[in-house]
Amino acid sequence: xxxxxxxxxxxxxxxxRVYRVNSGDGDSHFDEFDVPNEAGTTLLEAxxxxxxxxxxxxxxxxxxxxxxxxxxGVRVNGREELACVCDLAEHGDDIRxxxxxxxxxxxxxxxxxxxxxxxxxxxxxxRVSETPRTDHRFVRLEDCLExxxxxxxCPVVANGFAGPAALAAAARSSERDDVLAWINGPEGVxxxxxxxxCVDRCPAGLDPMGSIVDMRRALVERGDVEPGVQxxxxxFATQGNSYGKSAQRRARWTxxxxxxxxxxxxxxxxxLWFVGDFASFDERVQRESRRLATILHDAGVSFGLLFDGERxxxxxxxxxxxxxxxxxxxxxNLAAFAEARFEAIFTTDxxxxxxxxxxxxxxxxxxxxxxxxxxxxxxxxxxxPWVPR
Amino acid sequence: VDAHILIVGGGxxxxxxxxxxxxxxxxxxxxxxxxxxxxxxxxHHGMLHSGGRYAVNDRESAxxxxxxxxxxxxxxxGSFESNDGLFVAVEDEDMEYLEPLLExxxxxGIPAHRLTPGEALALEPNLNPELKxxxxxxDASMDAMRLPLRFFATARRNGATIRPYTExxxxxxxxxxxxxxxxxxxxxxxxxxxxxxxxxxxxxPWSEHVAAMAGVDVPIRPSPGxxxxxxxxxxxxxxxRMHKSGDGDIVVPQRSLSVVGTSSWVVEDPxxxxxxxxxxxxxxxRGPSSSPPSGMPSSVPLGRxxxxxxxxxxxxRLEAA
Numbered sequence: 001x002x003x004x005x006x007x008x009x010x011x012x013x014x015x016x017r018v019y020r021v022n023s024g025d026g027d028s029h030f031d032e033f034d035v036p037n038e039a040g041t042t043l044l045e046a047x048x049x050x051x052x053x054x055x056x057x058x059x060x061x062x063x064x065x066x067x068x069x070x071x072x073g074v075r076v077n078g079r080e081e082l083a084c085v086c087d088l089a090e091h092g093d094d095i096r097x098x099x100x101x102x103x104x105x106x107x108x109x110x111x112x113x114x115x116x117x118x119x120x121x122x123x124x125x126x127r128v129s130e131t132p133r134t135d136h137r138f139v140r141l142e143d144c145l146e147x148x149x150x151x152x153x154c155p156v157v158a159n160g161f162a163g164p165a166a167l168a169a170a171a172r173s174s175e176r177d178d179v180l181a182w183i184n185g186p187e188g189v190x191x192x193x194x195x196x197x198c199v200d201r202c203p204a205g206l207d208p209m210g211s212i213v214d215m216r217r218a219l220v221e222r223g224d225v226e227p228g229v230q231x232x233x234x235x236f237a238t239q240g241n242s243y244g245k246s247a248q249r250r251a252r253w254t255x256x257x258x259x260x261x262x263x264x265x266x267x268x269x270x271x272l273w274f275v276g277d278f279a280s281f282d283e284r285v286q287r288e289s290r291r292l293a294t295i296l297h298d299a300g301v302s303f304g305l306l307f308d309g310e311r312x313x314x315x316x317x318x319x320x321x322x323x324x325x326x327x328x329x330x331x332x333n334l335a336a337f338a339e340a341r342f343e344a345i346f347t348t349d350x351x352x353x354x355x356x357x358x359x360x361x362x363x364x365x366x367x368x369x370x371x372x373x374x375x376x377x378x379x380x381x382x383x384x385p386w387v388p389r
Numbered sequence: 390v391d392a393h394i395l396i397v398g399g400g401x402x403x404x405x406x407x408x409x410x411x412x413x414x415x416x417x418x419x420x421x422x423x424x425x426x427x428x429x430x431x432x433h434h435g436m437l438h439s440g441g442r443y444a445v446n447d448r449e450s451a452x453x454x455x456x457x458x459x460x461x462x463x464x465x466x467g468s469f470e471s472n473d474g475l476f477v478a479v480e481d482e483d484m485e486y487l488e489p490l491l492e493x494x495x496x497x498g499i500p501a502h503r504l505t506p507g508e509a510l511a512l513e514p515n516l517n518p519e520l521k522x523x524x525x526x527x528d529a530s531m532d533a534m535r536l537p538l539r540f541f542a543t544a545r546r547n548g549a550t551i552r553p554y555t556e557x558x559x560x561x562x563x564x565x566x567x568x569x570x571x572x573x574x575x576x577x578x579x580x581x582x583x584x585x586x587x588x589x590x591x592x593x594p595w596s597e598h599v600a601a602m603a604g605v606d607v608p609i610r611p612s613p614g615x616x617x618x619x620x621x622x623x624x625x626x627x628x629x630r631m632h633k634s635g636d637g638d639i640v641v642p643q644r645s646l647s648v649v650g651t652s653s654w655v656v657e658d659p660x661x662x663x664x665x666x667x668x669x670x671x672x673x674x675r676g677p678s679s680s681p682p683s684g685m686p687s688s689v690p691l692g693r694x695x696x697x698x699x700x701x702x703x704x705x706r707l708e709a710a
Contacts, residue, residue, distance in 0.1 A: 022577075052660055056575055057578060062427055063424070063431025138472045141532060
């Protein structure tokens with residue numbers, strides 16, 4: 001074998017599987033192409049290369065080619081991207097390209113944007129920005145590109161949810177009564193699961209979920225929430241849990257055990273178990289809590305509870321937007337942590353884990369910074385009794 | 390029977406023409422081989438010219454710019470930022486352009502106001518604090534895709550037929566007269582004829598190719614260029630270099646981006662937008678990165694920064710080494 005000369009050097013390629021659908025009969029399949037890939041080749045360049053050199057029937061939408069117009073959104077290996085700034089090199093050798101989800105597909109990679117645009121009527125297209133050193137006000141275009149990547153990524157749009165972009169836009173005119181009624185309605189903010197997919201995908205670096213939670217907060221402040229949510233918040237406020245059960249009964253699940261779990265406020269333990277509402281009060285999950293306690297006990301692990309000192313970590317309270325009540329719960333738990341002696345906290349409850357580990361409440365530090373460490377590994381082990389809600 | 394106009398090309402020219410002709414009651418069909426605005430129209434930096442850029446060397450264009458500027462603001466409210474533009478002098482050499490600029494603007498009917506460095510910095514704090522003078526003109530940022538979309542939508546409402554993904558395969562010529570086109574629906578592959586009283590070639594850099602189908606020579610020099618799209622708004626106003634037009638002399642804020650432009654080179658085929666050897670992929674930041682570009686390639690000599698040293702504003706001119 002002689003070395004390849006420069007002329008004979010083979011071009012590096014990537015394998016693309018591109019979704020195709022005929023608008024006539026609706027039959028869909030994937031077409032496969034090997035596209036040339038140099039450093040920095042984008043998916044849009046690759047798709048246009050296919051159009052120009054192999055298959056002129058491939059339909060896709062594009063305009064600016066620099067992440068400004070928001071027209072070339074597709075799903076790349078299941079994840080939403082603007083094709084124009086999608087670097088082929090970051091997506092492996094076998095790349096699956098599909099149209100955005102949650103919008104009707106017209107042909108191939110082109111979706112019908114009308115259902116998306118139709119939900120933006122309450123949106124002010126322009127906004128005012130100010131320069132820091134003068135009172136001069138420039139009227140400027142919004143940051144949102146209207147690319148619908150967030151709508152495609154959102155898990156609840158299929159249930160009739162208006163979607164992150166439209167609601168974030170509505171947030172800018174939420175002083176209007178008709179907008180307020182809409183965001184509080186069945187398409188509105190209460191359907192959001194705060195999964196953050198929209199924040200993750202937004203090519204403009206925006207935070208639509210934050211706007212949604214802000215609107216919830218505003219609605220809660222006005223007392224403008226549905227009775228079920230109102231009742232749950234009432235339960236958190238009076239008993240510190242969503243069940244409305246007495247805080248004294250929080251550790252009653254331990255009654256069936258043939259050993260006693262230490263109270264971390266009375267004797268030092270290595271691990272403090274933050275049990276959480278569901279593992280404490282739900283009868284099915286209580287069984288799992290007892291199983292884990294038995295395993296830990298049999299394994300000789302030093303662990304304890306806060307018993308009636310524990311309150312809900314407040315994950316749902318915060319995401320509903322009741323910031324004041326959330327702060328109250330945090331303060332109560334922080335006081336209980338301060339009273340207890342332990343080296344690390346663990347929890348089997350993912351909602352508590354999220355709040356304990358990730359949330360910094362205003363006015364106080366995250367609970368985790370007051371303790372040596374949180375131990376997320378516990379909730380990930382095979383023996384975890386976590387039961388999804 | 391009303392006259393039927395076939396427009397080839399769904400860019401800004403074709404869209405505005407379709408709108409205008411539909412308003413006049415003509416039957417209009419517009420075809421584009423791809424989606425509307427998928428050619429050069431969507432790719433410009435999104436600036437509504439006041440004409441200031443042409444005031445010194447191209448008076449006729451400057452006058453037209455200002456007139457059209459006012460018309461577009463009137464008929465497409467909400468499509469533009471009310472941000473205005475600044476011509477900024479950074480070097481002594483730039484100051485030689487000041488008087489001709491002010492005079493040219495006056496003659497062309499462009500409202501231009503000279504600002505002191507302090508006044509300019511108050512409006513745009515990121516400007517190079519060493520600036521010597523600035524002139525404020527009614528430039529504006531626009532959405533390069535959605536402004537023409539308004540023309541397409543209005544034209545369609547007024548009866549025009551807009552057919553994206555419809556490619557002209559041949560022009561019908563009878564007795565030295567173009568009478569229509571053979572078009573292919575790119576989605577279905579079906580081929581049909583569209584007969585028309587007038588066929589308008591609005592294909593931009595592809596118009597040489599379209600004209601050749603009728604045996605007509607329209608010499609075009611397709612000239613792609615590089616825009617740098619940087620994450621974050623460095624300025625609210627359109628910032629121009631107070632200098633005769635050159636590469637890398639403008640920054641246009643675009644939503645959450647700053648678009649720095651531009652450069653140009655000549656190609657044979659308008660579909661060839663590959664980078665020439667002089668530029669490097671390393672200088673075009675891609676993707677929603679919050680970090681500044683990794684740096685300009687060493688083969689590109691850098692000029693003086695237009696702005697204080699943010700590291701982002703280093704492009705003054707892209708020139709062959």
